[in-house]
Amino acid sequence: NAGVTQTPKFQVLKTGQSMTLQCAQDMNHEYMSWYRQDPGMGLRLIHYSVGAGITDQGEVPNGYNVSRSTTEDFPLRLLSAAPSQTSVYFCASSAPGQGVTGELFFGEGSRLTVL
């Protein structure tokens, strides 16, 4: 069982470039989410999805876009990268019916640097 897989693990962008962070899970989880982790600030929720075709904003959605066309995949798009988006990004999912009240399964993270 692969769990939650994130790609790429590392990425360097120039200001203004766009890119997509990929997240895939093979556990048939309905709930998927994206967090960013910054020193001293813990994890902050960017966007989340409770099922295919349904997405919603978290705490810090500006500059990011998501879609959920399948249960397995939840890509995060940076529309025009800014240095403030330099961070470590985590994708997480949870079992059907659990939402955030159950155990979240995290990917290993994607470290993004914007120059």
Added chain:
Amino acid sequence: SQELEQSPQSLIVQEGKNLTINCTSSKTLYGLYWYKQKYGEGLIFLMMLQKGGEEKSHEKITAKLDEKKQQSSLHITASQPSHAGIYLCGAARMEYGNKLVFGAGTILRVKS
């Protein structure tokens, strides 16, 4: 300011010593989650506390929830190098939809 305040921010303990990490919420707690993160890796779920006074243990790690104080404590007995990492507490905020907020984390180093 953070909704969940963790203390201490970091600590270094000698192997074999006990330690406690605290997590205090500025809002009513309906459930409290503890996760552990090793450097360069994702978060691993440790345990979930849902009821006031609840106490759970996982190997040598024990967590308690005090609903009145809106606080949880994580206690490690006889620390080992394998306990080193970042410990984060999280709380569900159902009033904001499906949102889990996290504290800033406590960095634990264990000296052998």
